[in-house]
Amino acid sequence: xxxxxxxxxxxxxxxxxxxxxxxxxxxxxxxxxxxxxxxxxxxxxxxxxxxxxxxxxxxxxxxxxxxxxxxxxxxxxxxxxxxxxxxxxxxxxxxxxxxxxxxxxxxxxxxxxxxxxxxxxxxxxxxxxxx
Numbered sequence: 001x002x003x004x005x006x007x008x009x010x011x012x013x014x015x016x017x018x019x020x021x022x023x024x025x026x027x028x029x030x031x032x033x034x035x036x037x038x039x040x041x042x043x044x045x046x047x048x049x050x051x052x053x054x055x056x057x058x059x060x061x062x063x064x065x066x067x068x069x070x071x072x073x074x075x076x077x078x079x080x081x082x083x084x085x086x087x088x089x090x091x092x093x094x095x096x097x098x099x100x101x102x103x104x105x106x107x108x109x110x111x112x113x114x115x116x117x118x119x120x121x122x123x124x125x126x127x128x129x130x131x
Contacts, residue, residue, distance in 0.1 A: 004108045004129050011119045016070045019063035029062035082107030
């Protein structure tokens with residue numbers, strides 16, 4: 001379990017590192033008629049080869065969004081941290097039934113496994129972690 005969380009946190013750290021390379025005043029990207037503007041007030045034009053549909057996708061995945069997503073995923077991981085249970089390490093958030101019922105999910109819970117799934121193509125991901 002700890003392996004998945006450790007690996008996943010490393011992926012989030014890498015996403016954050018890459019997003020932070022972009023200067024702070026250029027982290028919010030907007031799309032204007034096929035041109036991506038990276039931040040304001042600099043209005044730096046990012047010049048990429050145009051592919052149909054790619055512009056909107058690129059603008060929607062700007063560094064500011066990546067940083068917000070990394071923060072949200074880290075908070076979810078913290079929320080779903082395993083707790084000691086008489087039957088092993090379990091997630092008390094992902095439980096079927098009352099809070100202290102024996103139906104707690106084994107850690108890593110389905111939520112943590114789902115957060116890791118988009119990173120499955122990265123080195124180190126294990127098939128056993130799939131939800």
